[in-house]
Amino acid sequence: MTERNNLYPIFLKTSNLHILIVGGGNVAEEKLTFLTKSSPDANVAIVSPEFAKGTVELAENHNVQLITDVYDKKYLTGMHIVIATTDKPAVNVQVYEDCRAMDKLINVADNPPYCDFYMGGIVTKGNVKIAISTNGKSPTTAKRLRQFFEEVIPEDINQMVLNLNSYRKTLKGNFGQKVEKMNEVTQMLLTTKAKMGNE
Ligand SMILES: C[C@@]1(CC(=O)O)C2=NC(=C\c3[nH]c(c(CCC(=O)O)c3CC(=O)O)Cc3[nH]c(c(CC(=O)O)c3CCC(=O)O)/C=C3\N/C(=C\2)[C@@H](CCC(=O)O)[C@]3(C)CC(=O)O)/[C@H]1CCC(=O)O
Numbered sequence: 097m098t099e100r101n102n103l104y105p106i107f108l109k110t111s112n113l114h115i116l117i118v119g120g121g122n123v124a125e126e127k128l129t130f131l132t133k134s135s136p137d138a139n140v141a142i143v144s145p146e147f148a149k150g151t152v153e154l155a156e157n158h159n160v161q162l163i164t165d166v167y168d169k170k171y172l173t174g175m176h177i178v179i180a181t182t183d184k185p186a187v188n189v190q191v192y193e194d195c196r197a198m199d200k201l202i203n204v205a206d207n208p209p210y211c212d213f214y215m216g217g218i219v220t221k222g223n224v225k226i227a228i229s230t231n232g233k234s235p236t237t238a239k240r241l242r243q244f245f246e247e248v249i250p251e252d253i254n255q256m257v258l259n260l261n262s263y264r265k266t267l268k269g270n271f272g273q274k275v276e277k278m279n280e281v282t283q284m285l286l287t288t289k290a291k292m293g294n295e
């Protein structure tokens with residue numbers, strides 16, 4: 097059987113959580129850039145002896161605390177999710193082991209065997225969000241798919257979501273009847289797609 101992606105995507109309320117990034121170089125900045133692009137209200141701390149200029153700017157504009165220090169296990173206290181990005185493989189492995197011992201989710205950036213989860217390519221259009229994973233096999237593909245969907249999904253997809261949300265509130269009846277009605281009014285989306293496919 098061909099390989100398939102068994103990862104389970106979830107959509108985290110990052111403002112309710114505490115995320116720690118260890119290291120403040122290029123990789124940390126890339127991860128922080130995409131994290132804050134998707135979740136501008138994310139609650140983040142970064143511990144590193146040095147921070148890149150772009151990281152300091154991102155921190156000023158978001159809920160990001162910069163801690164100027166080398167990694168120590170004490171910084172894991174209160175953290176739910178940890179991303180290790182230092183240029184010292186031994187430090188990254190130490191962070192990984194400390195996190196496993198404390199049941200915290202850990203991602204050693206760019207190092208799949210040391211990841212409990214992967215960062216994904218993310219497309220946001222209003223209330224709609226799509227997360228893309230290649231199972232860790234090709235980050236470049238995740239990036240290209242993200243760019244493709246950012247281009248082709250119309251901004252007004254959010255209007256459709258809001259309209260359907262309002263329409264649902266006007267419906268009477270039990271849950272089953274509502275589901276049936278919601279499916280009925282959105283049926284044409286599939287029909288349109290089928291028609292387009294046949295052209
Ligand atoms: C999606 C994205 C999200 C983000 O970073 O937030 C992300 N990587 C992105 C870009 C990117 N990263 C790299 C390149 C250069 C191309 C290349 O070298 O192949 C590019 C492309 C570019 O920059 O053009 C380097 C790289 N990355 C990983 C490895 C190791 C390996 O592949 O084995 C190496 C080689 C390091 C080395 O040389 O040693 C591994 C991971 N990178 C992941 C996520 C996870 C898997 C996601 C998935 O399932 O697809 C995973 C497994 C772990 C993780 O880091 O979470 C973000 C695009 C965001 C966007 O544009 O929207």
Ligand SMILES: NC(=O)c1ccc[n+]([C@@H]2O[C@H](COP(=O)([O-])OP(=O)(O)OC[C@H]3O[C@@H](n4cnc5c(N)ncnc54)[C@H](O)[C@@H]3O)[C@@H](O)[C@H]2O)c1
Pocket residue numbers: 118119120121122123124143144145146147148165166167181182183184185187206
């Ligand atoms: N930059 C890339 O695109 C890229 C691609 C593939 C792999 N990598 C690898 O990823 C790693 C990180 O790359 P980078 O470009 O971000 O490196 P970098 O040198 O820009 O950043 C490393 C950061 O880790 C910090 N650091 C060092 N020791 C620390 C400690 N004990 N505690 C906390 N922070 C500490 C440094 O102060 C620095 O901010 C490297 O091993 C690199 O080989 C990087």
